[in-house]
Amino acid sequence: MLSKKQARAFFLGGTLVTFLIFIGLTVYSLSEGNDQSNKENLTASVVRGKEIWESNNCMGCHTLLGEGAYYAPELTKVIDRRGEGYVKAILMSPVPWQPNGRKMVAYGMSKNEAEDVVAFFKWIGKIDLNGFDRIVSPLAKKKINN
């Protein structure tokens, strides 16, 4: 029968080994040759766009890379789907945008801010998502195929 000492060794040993493997895999997957996060195209405008995305908690309604709140549409590939002009118009709108009755906060962004957010979305759209991009955005897929 298992003793308390053996149980403790199982806990400590198992934790240490899996944690080391976890660190190893993190280093491996983020290393130069294996990186697929589109980091080479990270411009100042994209970074500004990300800041706007965060400071307004857009993820509190929308999802991006499948992460967010499921209340408003997924925005990965949104530019392919809707086009730049449409997205900018929403961001710059002074009154709440409410297609189909569900309201978005009226952010009334400047042209420059809206362009940064669009640059951010475009950058997101180029990340290699292991196939998720094709599932999450069937409309974009149709557009690409046509």
Next chain:
Amino acid sequence: MKYKSQKVAYWFFAFSMLLLILQITYGFVMGFARIGMDGLHEFIPFNTARAVHTNLLVVWLLSGFMGAAYYIIPEEAQNELVSVKLAYVQLISLAAVGVTAVIGYHFNYWEGRKFLEIPRPLDYLVVVNVLLFLGIILLTLFKGKRRTTTALVLSMGLLFAALLYLPGMIPFDSQVLDSFFRWWVVHLWVEGVWELIMGGILSFLLIKLTGVDREVIEKWLYVIVGLTFLSGVLGTGHHYYYIGVNKIWLIVGGIFSALEPLAFLAMALFAVNMYRKGEKKHPNKLALYWTLGAAIVSFIGAGLLGFAHTLPQTNLYTHGTLVTAMHGHLAFWGAYGMIVLAIISYSLPNLTGRKLYDSSRGRMAFWLANIGMIGMTVAFGVAGVAQVYLERKFGLDFMKVQKEISIHFVVLILCATIFTTGVILYIVDFYKHGTPTDEALESKE
């Protein structure tokens, strides 16, 4: 209670109850918004309600864990807390940071990173607060007469939870890296070190409630937390399938996260077996309900429902849909909500001297809250599966699908009302116990 300083736990629990009610209120704001009743949009838009709802969850659970530690550690270490005054300072500062953050969310003052919305300056205050808490707990333990496995596992969970908060504070320009390290906090908390805290509290409660030998219970505690880390650490990979990192995580995350239910299954079997084995029948039946309930519901919510969408082949379709909300609700309720309510139910009569052990109100609270939460989980599940098929299989537009599934949110609100009735009854019971008193010292358990 055996030590005067344990009384401080009561106020952490009371703070928890207050936040729980607020959390539920914001949940209703979101539920109504989803069926088109968004009259509060101008003051509480959905993203504010969402941030408040999830952050209050984290804070009420943390406050519950802290209260649990302030109650359990003196008894396990056989020593008064090193400073009761500092413990109160810690509670007040925790409340101050929490209130500032929640008010800030209504004025666009946040970071917009799911679950970690607290703005960076307040993050530093959280760190100071948690350091103070850990200082009190660890020093009490260090100066104590004995060091039990239960106390060590609980303290270790709290210490690691504090350390793991730090990766979430590193700034990144890339959304991918931001997300990657955000999961170090969120996943390694809820599917890692929080389970140590849960295991520690569960073990303490089982020792007290069943009378089974401490050595036996603590041996199995090690096995359970061992299984947790063995599966949970590499199981982090299930968040990395589709966010822009290497395919290696599809394999590693798939295999190890599929093993995660084992830890919860072990926990449920362990609790039920210890209960059967125990010869001592503690009169505090309500505490027993919540304790066994936590072990069983966490297996269903965190273990089974987590497994339901953890394989990469399934997650490809369910990632970013309401299926996640289904799993999230029952998992948090079962694993963490119920264990906090269990330790409160156990400790309240001991702190206040009022032995309201088996009131019908208390039993109603347990059943209504659980039935309501299971109903909510089913509503989210049906909505989520319908969303997956309509949106991702048939390619319908997001909002068209939302209209189709809105009926499930009417069901959600009805079930949430049952759940809330249960929680309110629980809080009435809490209130009826009165406040802690020195007269309850050394009372028989």
